[in-house]
Amino acid sequence: MTAIYLDASALIAYFNEEDEFYESACEIIDSNELSLTLYTSDITVLELQYVLWRKVGNEVAIEKTHGVMEAEDICVLPTTTDDIFRELEIFKRYPMPSFDALICAVMRREGIELFLSFDRKHFDAVDGITRVESFTELKSK
Numbered sequence: 428m429t430a431i432y433l434d435a436s437a438l439i440a441y442f443n444e445e446d447e448f449y450e451s452a453c454e455i456i457d458s459n460e461l462s463l464t465l466y467t468s469d470i471t472v473l474e475l476q477y478v479l480w481r482k483v484g485n486e487v488a489i490e491k492t493h494g495v496m497e498a499e500d501i502c503v504l505p506t507t508t509d510d511i512f513r514e515l516e517i518f519k520r521y522p523m524p525s526f527d528a529l530i531c532a533v534m535r536r537e538g539i540e541l542f543l544s545f546d547r548k549h550f551d552a553v554d555g556i557t558r559v560e561s562f563t564e565l566k567s568k
Contacts, residue, residue, distance in 0.1 A: 430538070431465060431543055433465055433466065438467070439479070440452035442491050466501070472495055504533055531553050540556060541559060542559065543565075
C-alpha cells in the first residue's frame, strides 16, 4: 500500500465539481489501481471546515466534515504536542503558515512522503515531502 496525505485543497476540490482540480482529486482519491492508503489530520479537517464555511456555508461545512471524519477509507491522524515542536523546526527552516508546517510535522512523524495538494506555494521546498497534483504524476512516484 502507498500512503498519501490529503491536503485541504485536495478535499475541497474533491467535494466541488466546479473546482479546476476536481477531476484530478477524484481520480486519485477514488483510485483502486494504486492501492493507496489515504491519510489526513485533524488540523486539515478543521481547515477544510473553515474554508467550506466561508465559501458555501455552515450546513455544507458540517456535512463534509462529518463525511471525512466518518470515511472508512481515510485515516484522520491526531496532532500532538510533539508535532507542534516539530512544526516550529519546520517553520524556522521553511517559512510558511503554521498550519502547513504542522501538516509537514504530522507527515514526517507518520513517515508519509506523498502529498496530494494543489497548494503550490509552500510544500515543494520541504525535504522529504513529494507533492503531487495528478494521477499520472502519482503513478511515476
